[in-house]
Amino acid sequence: MAEASEKTPYQVLARKYRPQNFDDLIGHGAMVKTLRNAFATGRIAHAYVLTGVRGVGKTTTARILARALNYVGPNGEDNGPTIDLSVEGRHCRAIAESRHPDVFEMDAASRTGVGDIRELIEGVRYAPVEARYKVYIIDEVHMLSTAAFNALLKTLEEPPPHVKFIFATTEIRKLPVTVLSRCQRFDLRRIEIETLADHLQSIVEKEDALVERGGLFMIARAAEGSVRDALSILDQALIQRTSADETVSAEMIRGMLGLADRSQTWDLFEAALKGDAKAALEQFRSQYDSGADPAVILRDLLQIAHLLTRVKAAGADAATHGAAGEADAARARDMAGALAMNTLTRAWSLLMKGLLETQTAPDPVAAGEIALIRLAYAADLPTPDEALKMLSGEGEMSSPPRAPRPSRGSSAPQAAFSEPTAAYQSPAAAHTPSGPKIESFLDVVRLADLKRDAKLKVELESYVHLISFERGRIELRMHDRAPGDLAGRLMQRLKEWTGRQWIVSINAQGAGSDTLRDVRAAEVLAHPLVKKAMEIFPGAEIIAIRDKNPRDEATGDIAASAHEEAEEESDEP
Numbered sequence: 001m002a003e004a005s006e007k008t009p010y011q012v013l014a015r016k017y018r019p020q021n022f023d024d025l026i027g028h029g030a031m032v033k034t035l036r037n038a039f040a041t042g043r044i045a046h047a048y049v050l051t052g053v054r055g056v057g058k059t060t061t062a063r064i065l066a067r068a069l070n071y072v073g074p075n076g077e078d079n080g081p082t083i084d085l086s087v088e089g090r091h092c093r094a095i096a097e098s099r100h101p102d103v104f105e106m107d108a109a110s111r112t113g114v115g116d117i118r119e120l121i122e123g124v125r126y127a128p129v130e131a132r133y134k135v136y137i138i139d140e141v142h143m144l145s146t147a148a149f150n151a152l153l154k155t156l157e158e159p160p161p162h163v164k165f166i167f168a169t170t171e172i173r174k175l176p177v178t179v180l181s182r183c184q185r186f187d188l189r190r191i192e193i194e195t196l197a198d199h200l201q202s203i204v205e206k207e208d209a210l211v212e213r214g215g216l217f218m219i220a221r222a223a224e225g226s227v228r229d230a231l232s233i234l235d236q237a238l239i240q241r242t243s244a245d246e247t248v249s250a251e252m253i254r255g256m257l258g259l260a261d262r263s264q265t266w267d268l269f270e271a272a273l274k275g276d277a278k279a280a281l282e283q284f285r286s287q288y289d290s291g292a293d294p295a296v297i298l299r300d301l302l303q304i305a306h307l308l309t310r311v312k313a314a315g316a317d318a319a320t321h322g323a324a325g326e327a328d329a330a331r332a333r334d335m336a337g338a339l340a341m342n343t344l345t346r347a348w349s350l351l352m353k354g355l356l357e358t359q360t361a362p363d364p365v366a367a368g369e370i371a372l373i374r375l376a377y378a379a380d381l382p383t384p385d386e387a388l389k390m391l392s393g394e395g396e397m398s399s400p401p402r403a404p405r406p407s408r409g410s411s412a413p414q415a416a417f418s419e420p421t422a423a424y425q426s427p428a429a430a431h432t433p434s435g436p437k438i439e440s441f442l443d444v445v446r447l448a449d450l451k452r453d454a455k456l457k458v459e460l461e462s463y464v465h466l467i468s469f470e471r472g473r474i475e476l477r478m479h480d481r482a483p484g485d486l487a488g489r490l491m492q493r494l495k496e497w498t499g500r501q502w503i504v505s506i507n508a509q510g511a512g513s514d515t516l517r518d519v520r521a522a523e524v525l526a527h528p529l530v531k532k533a534m535e536i537f538p539g540a541e542i543i544a545i546r547d548k549n550p551r552d553e554a555t556g557d558i559a560a561s562a563h564e565e566a567e568e569e570s571d572e573p
Contacts, residue, residue, distance in 0.1 A: 035083055051185065104134070146176075218253050298368055465512030
């Protein structure tokens with residue numbers, strides 16, 4: 001028991017392999033080069049700001065920089081600041097362990113007030129106790145209050161020669177410009193997938209462990225460029241072994257992370273774009289049964305869509321971008337040439353919508369399957385520009401769209417997906433619309449009334465001079481007092497109500513017919529009873545015309561109010 005208590009506690013990989021000098025930093029060659037030149041020429045800034053995503057090495061870099069500023073050889077030789085830290089100096093260990101009296105680390109997330117900054121400023125006046133410089137490392141500096149930043153500005157602009165500031169933040173845009181202008185800025189980028197996988201491989205070898213290369217790429221991809229996240233996941237992966245000599249397989253890591261098989265994801269994407277809904281659903285269900293999260297599957301499909309689109313736009317060299325591994329790059333080059341750009345962009349839109357629905361749906365599996373069905377169904381649909389031409393009557397597709405192709409030996413999918421394609425046929429081929437039958441402008445007004453959009457109904461009656469009408473296209477002249485958005489709202493409502501695109505054009509020079517309101521007023525004036533009333537009451541005016549029996553009280557009140565507003569506007573000079 002005594003031996004167990006004295007045993008050194010386990011240190012996680014993220015701490016064990018934390019970089020100790022600039023040579024240990026990976027993926028930040030530009031920053032190291034700049035600092036090397038600055039130290040060599042003696043042009044050392046008084047303030048630095050390090051920015052980047054979590055786990056990319058901001059705090060670690062700040063500590064290494066503090067060591068470089070205060071480096072003194074192990075035997076006391078002092079040759080000034082240097083970035084050559086291969087030999088541990090007198091102050092190195094204390095700085096690395098955050099216990100040096102002249103290197104102050106402050107967490108701005110917990111000390112945000114102006115009082116904390118004033119305390120810091122008070123200490124700036126005094127010379128360092130042991131080291132060459134007093135170094136103030138402020139982590140998450142963007143959390144400081146406005147008053148705290150203002151209190152720091154003067155000291156930051158003209159600090160004593162023995163003081164250096166190093167700021168670290170994940171939200172560089174939240175820093176005041178006045179602070180940024182006083183600092184030398186370094187952007188620590190995400191580590192590339194290949195570079196991060198190689199780094200993990202070196203650590204696995206140091207740990208005398210065995211991990212499949214494909215599994216390391218999965219970890220690197222899941223870490224999203226964060227070294228700390230990657231090491232934490234690797235730590236978890238090594239626990240999956242039942243013995244020290246067991247190899248951690250990619251399958252183990254996939255199950256641990258809840259990921260889908262990458263090759264199967266490519267097959268799933270390919271099946272969906274071919275319109276094979278049955279195969280796509282089977283592969284989706286297979287991956288889900290293996291432990292993959294539906295949202296993760298769709299996110300992987302989005303990555304593939306992005307990769308293929310990038311390769312299509314920028315060439316084969318772009319296949320190595322982002323989260324693409326070696327196998328992904330090879331397959332992307334082969335597939336991108338066979339797909340059209342509009343197909344890829346449409347796939348991205350559909351998958352993005354499906355991912356959002358999957359993340360919020362009560363049944364994520366069902367939402368994911370619906371997203372794949374949409375993608376498969378859209379495989380043979382016309383492009384947006386083709387659809388617009390079809391709906392506007394300017395052209396039609398050379399051949400009618402086809403339903404997604406089912407797998408051999410199955411006729412059920414064909415029956416399931418063939419019917420909706422009628423909505424995308426040309427107007428000449430589809431005489432029976434899926435929505436309400438509209439043969440005239442009066443039908444449009446009646447439809448607005450039926451949908452209980454009283455405001456639109458009254459505006460159409462009062463402000464529209466009809467020039468021409470045909471199915472899918474309306475040309476009109478607007479009354480001077482017509483709302484500016486009337487045409488846009490009319491197109492939007494017609495699309496919602498009829499399920500097809502309408503084009504509403506405005507011709508300010510066209511004559512057009514009388515408004516329906518004027519026509520109705522003329523009809524009322526021609527009525528024998530109205531004529532008789534006007535004879536009995538000479539000089540009388542008709543102020544408003546209302547339906548005797550509106551469908552219901554609410555609709556009647558709204559319509560009456562709208563009519564009154566139109567009447568008042570028309571009487572204005």
